[in-house]
Amino acid sequence: MSHPPHQQINRDLLRPLLQTSWRFYVLVALPAAMVLTGLISWLSQVTFGFGISGIRWPVYWGFYVTNFVFWIGISHAGTLISAILRLVNAGWRRPVTRCAEVITVFALMIGAMFPIIHLGRPWLAFWLFPYPSERLIWPNFRSPLVWDFFAINTYLTGSLLFLYLPIIPDFAVARDRATGLRRRIYGVLALGWRGTPKQWHRLETAMQIMAIAIIPVAVSVHTIVSFDFSMAPVPMWQTTIFGPYFVAGAIFSGIAALLLAMAALRRLLHLQAYLHPVHFENLGKLLLVMALLWGYFVFNERLVTYYGNEPAEMTVFWQTQRESYAPLYWTMVVCNFVLPLILMGIRRFRTITGCIIASIGVLIGMWLERFLIIVPSLGHKYLPYSFGTYRPQPVEMIITAATFAAMILLYALFSKVVPIISMWELKAGDHPPADLIPPATEEHPIGELRL
Amino acid sequence: MRALYGLYADGAAAQQAVNRLRAAGLTDGQITIMTAQPMEDFEFGHIDRKNRLWWVACGGGLLGMAAAFGLTWLTEMSWPIDVGGLPTYAWWPNLIIIFEMTMLGAILATVIGLVVTAGLGRRAGFYDPEVTDGSILVGVENPDPDKVKDLQAALESAPGGRIKTL
Numbered sequence: 003m004s005h006p007p008h009q010q011i012n013r014d015l016l017r018p019l020l021q022t023s024w025r026f027y028v029l030v031a032l033p034a035a036m037v038l039t040g041l042i043s044w045l046s047q048v049t050f051g052f053g054i055s056g057i058r059w060p061v062y063w064g065f066y067v068t069n070f071v072f073w074i075g076i077s078h079a080g081t082l083i084s085a086i087l088r089l090v091n092a093g094w095r096r097p098v099t100r101c102a103e104v105i106t107v108f109a110l111m112i113g114a115m116f117p118i119i120h121l122g123r124p125w126l127a128f129w130l131f132p133y134p135s136e137r138l139i140w141p142n143f144r145s146p147l148v149w150d151f152f153a154i155n156t157y158l159t160g161s162l163l164f165l166y167l168p169i170i171p172d173f174a175v176a177r178d179r180a181t182g183l184r185r186r187i188y189g190v191l192a193l194g195w196r197g198t199p200k201q202w203h204r205l206e207t208a209m210q211i212m213a214i215a216i217i218p219v220a221v222s223v224h225t226i227v228s229f230d231f232s233m234a235p236v237p238m239w240q241t242t243i244f245g246p247y248f249v250a251g252a253i254f255s256g257i258a259a260l261l262l263a264m265a266a267l268r269r270l271l272h273l274q275a276y277l278h279p280v281h282f283e284n285l286g287k288l289l290l291v292m293a294l295l296w297g298y299f300v301f302n303e304r305l306v307t308y309y310g311n312e313p314a315e316m317t318v319f320w321q322t323q324r325e326s327y328a329p330l331y332w333t334m335v336v337c338n339f340v341l342p343l344i345l346m347g348i349r350r351f352r353t354i355t356g357c358i359i360a361s362i363g364v365l366i367g368m369w370l371e372r373f374l375i376i377v378p379s380l381g382h383k384y385l386p387y388s389f390g391t392y393r394p395q396p397v398e399m400i401i402t403a404a405t406f407a408a409m410i411l412l413y414a415l416f417s418k419v420v421p422i423i424s425m426w427e428l429k430a431g432d433h434p435p436a437d438l439i440p441p442a443t444e445e446h447p448i449g450e451l452r453l
Numbered sequence: 454m455r456a457l458y459g460l461y462a463d464g465a466a467a468q469q470a471v472n473r474l475r476a477a478g479l480t481d482g483q484i485t486i487m488t489a490q491p492m493e494d495f496e497f498g499h500i501d502r503k504n505r506l507w508w509v510a511c512g513g514g515l516l517g518m519a520a521a522f523g524l525t526w527l528t529e530m531s532w533p534i535d536v537g538g539l540p541t542y543a544w545w546p547n548l549i550i551i552f553e554m555t556m557l558g559a560i561l562a563t564v565i566g567l568v569v570t571a572g573l574g575r576r577a578g579f580y581d582p583e584v585t586d587g588s589i590l591v592g593v594e595n596p597d598p599d600k601v602k603d604l605q606a607a608l609e610s611a612p613g614g615r616i617k618t619l
Contacts, residue, residue, distance in 0.1 A: 008489065008586075008587040009586060009587060012585070012586065132524060132528070140528045140529075140532050142534055142536065143525050143528065143529060143546060143547055143550060144536055144539070144543060144546040148550075149546070149549045149550065149553075152549070152550050152553040152554065153549070153553050155557075156553040156554070156556055156557045156560075159557060159560065159561070160556070160557070160560045163560060163561075163564050167564070167567070170573070171489075171490075174585055175489070175585040178582035178585045178586075179585075193568070193573040193574045194572070194573060194574060194575060194576065194577050195573065196487050196577055196578075196580050196584070197487045197488050197489060197490075197584055197585075198485065198486060198487055198501075199486055199488075199491075199492075199497065199498055199499070199500045199501050199502075200500075200501040200570075200571060200572075201571045201572070201573070202488070202490075202491040202492075202498070203491075203501060203502050203504060204504055204506065204566075204567050204570050204571035205567065205571065206491060207504055207506045207507070207567075208506055208563050208564065208566070208567040211506060211507065211510045211559070211563045212560060212563060215510070215556050215559050215560050215563070216560075218552075218556065219553070219556045219560075222549070222552060222553065226549065426489060426490045426491075427490075429489060429490040429587075430490040430491050430493070
């Protein structure tokens with residue numbers, strides 16, 4: 003896969019950092035206004051209490067927990083996909099990995115906010131932290147919520163470092179071209195990088211170790227998020243399939259988010275020379291595989307429940323199949339299975355536009371999936387006296403919309419200060435012509451020029 | 454003189470410069486090389502390859518594991534909570550916390566190991582910003598004044614080199 007010459011790579015990818023057009027301010031102002039609206043909504047919820055939201059007995063988990071699971075799922079876009087592609091040394095990964103890793107970090111930050119938004123008294127969130135307090139009460143280590151705390155923090159720390167390490171050489175490039183305060187900031191962030199063979203080897207080894215470490219952490223995070231449900235005695239929740247089902251769904255929605263981010267970056271930052279149709283096609287194939295896997299898990303879950311014929315579970319089952327939640331359920335099936343199957347399965351449709359349409363569908367479908375796991379089950383527990391429904395209120399809708407705006411805002415700001423494609427990895431992917439590589443000798447198996 | 458170095462446009466020329474410096478009596482440790490990307494196709498790109506980061510990561514993982522075990526054991530034994538008659542210290546749920554902290558320990562140790570062993574965050578030796586433009590720097594830091602002429606000749610003998618001093 004060919005990329006532009008090295009100096010042009012520097013110019014193209016540093017342009018957004020060193021030049022700012024009015025379009026950028028417009029792009030930032032709109033989501034920033036939405037985020038501000040979300041912040042005001044949340045403050046009003048803190049002030050007036052949960053009464054202004056739709057969360058009430060028996061459905062205590064509504065949009066907020068749906069968003070929590072959704073965003074943690076989206077976070078699997080980056081680090082996991084990037085780590086796998088790094089480990090298998092897929093050459094086409096080079097322009098894609100950083101776009102993906104950024105999604106992970108921001109999606110995790112947004113996702114991790116929701117348990118706090120979901121608290122009536124968010125200033126007491128620190129009670130979850132494992133530290134000896136004057137109350138002499140420690141968190142219950144048997145609770146999946148405490149596992150969430152450990153898993154999400156480990157994943158966030160790991161993902162931040164996994165994102166930062168390969169940026170260090172690119173910060174050095176920015177440092178060498180920037181002036182004034184920017185130069186000093188990039189200089190600090192570059193940590194005195196010089197590009198000696200020793201530094202390159204250490205960095206590459208560190209990235210290998212991080213890639214190996216981050217994959218099981220990523221898998222554990224979403225498995226533990228699934229434990230929030232499967233450890234509870236609620237119909238259709240207590241199932242052993244939830245762990246892998248959640249992980250597969252997370253990777254699925256993560257790939258969709260990555261495709262959308264790549265399409266937006268390609269258009270807005272004029273990166274057509276770097277993000278080729280083949281990148282979309284390859285990720286589109288992955289999306290297709292995950293759509294099939296998602297279909298397999300849903301089929302398993304539904305068939306086993308149906309054959310089990312347990313009354314409480316069947317109540318929830320029929321709610322989603324043909325009663326009040328059926329329109330949402332079948333929309334989810336179309337978005338998550340039918341749409342990607344057609345658009346990504348038929349080669350003619352596996353274009354950038356096809357990928358965008360399929361990805362939007364998958365994101366809608368995966369959000370609905372999280373909602374349909376939570377709300378119908380909580381609204382139809384074992385005894386009919388506890389049946390109820392959930393009607394989301396404006397405050398929840400605004401906060402939900404604000405998180406999507408927050409993602410756009412954070413992504414736009416990040417791509418303004420950091421090269422969104424790893425420059426050194428692109429350059430490392432270009433190998434010199436064979437006649438320029440010195441022949442191998444006994445002392446130096448890689449080859450050297452004979453004197 | 455703080456440094457004597459040449460800037461080369463391609464890996465083959467840089468490799469020749471490295472070989473000439475070796476022929477002039479320098480060891481690999483005395484030769485400074487800087488590139489804008491890893492140069493896996495050339496022998497000089499494999500200098501100083503060996504490192505112990507894997508062991509550092511394993512050590513960090515073990516530390517994290519020990520810390521998690523200590524945290525869960527001491528906490529649960531000091532402030533026991535009776536949850537439905539389950540054991541006070543239950544392995545299965547604690548394994549999750551132990552796993553997460555093990556991985557966190559490995560990750561943090563890797564990053565600390567990288568920063569320390571790669572000399573990041575410290576005021577390093579000389580540098581030329583042309584490296585990030587694609588030039589390959591081959592040179593000698595604090596060269597022996599008696600050998601400067603030989604070293605300069607060695608660097609100049611490689612094709613296309615631009616020789617600089619600091």
